[in-house]
Amino acid sequence: AAGVIQSPRHLIKEKRETATLKCYPIPRHDTVYWYQQGPGQDPQFLISFYEKMQSDKGSIPDRFSAQQFSDYHSELNMSSLELGDSALYFCASSSGLNEQFFGPGTRLTVL
Amino acid sequence: AQSVTQLDSQVPVFEEAPVELRCNYSSSVSVYLFWYVQYPNQGLQLLLKYLSGSTLVKGINGFEAEFNKSQTSFHLRKPSVHISDTAEYFCAVSLAPSGGYNKLIFGAGTRLAVHP
Numbered sequence: 001a002a003g004v005i006q007s008p009r010h011l012i013k014e015k016r017e018t019a020t021l022k023c024y025p026i027p028r029h030d031t032v033y034w035y036q037q038g039p040g041q042d043p044q045f046l047i048s049f050y051e052k053m054q055s056d057k058g059s060i061p062d063r064f065s066a067q068q069f070s071d072y073h074s075e076l077n078m079s080s081l082e083l084g085d086s087a088l089y090f091c092a093s094s095s096g097l098n099e100q101f102f103g104p105g106t107r108l109t110v111l
Numbered sequence: 112a113q114s115v116t117q118l119d120s121q122v123p124v125f126e127e128a129p130v131e132l133r134c135n136y137s138s139s140v141s142v143y144l145f146w147y148v149q150y151p152n153q154g155l156q157l158l159l160k161y162l163s164g165s166t167l168v169k170g171i172n173g174f175e176a177e178f179n180k181s182q183t184s185f186h187l188r189k190p191s192v193h194i195s196d197t198a199e200y201f202c203a204v205s206l207a208p209s210g211g212y213n214k215l216i217f218g219a220g221t222r223l224a225v226h227p
Contacts, residue, residue, distance in 0.1 A: 033214060042201060043155070045214040056214055090154060092215075100215060102147075102155040 004103035025093030032074040113138040117218035134202030
């Protein structure tokens, strides 16, 4: 069965650079969620989209923005990167059944 | 607001022994409850979920959990663990009912370490 795809899987950036993370949901899933998991921490909700509209917003810094496109894939754009942004970023998708399927994550390292 | 408390940060156990990972939640409204497992350097995999109905929920890999509304708990159990169960386990809640776009709120996680 198709799963959630995230790219890239690993990303290394310098401070103050920008990064773009991509998420391709399971086919026919209409909702995408983004979570951030810092080292040794639990995943924290960042933002979600339903039918290409932002549906909820969590502890997402103003330096970050995201959107969901017409093909339902989503991108998380991160600017002015800081050392504290180093984390595992998960994307999850659902089809309204409230079960979220998680992708493998993108590990972002900011040097 | 909802919150999740996992009472044990680490649980060491010997292989083939039973294990219980504890989870309590706080919410003024009805919630859905989940347990996820995360193996090292991997994503989150759903073990089981409680949406409604029977309070005893069976999941994958021999795990089960019991929803106790009066105690606001959702403890995860396995009667006999294997070395391969060594991982981080997260309890999570989301609001219910919903249109399918409710965020998950996670507990801090419990590291299960199975020893031979």
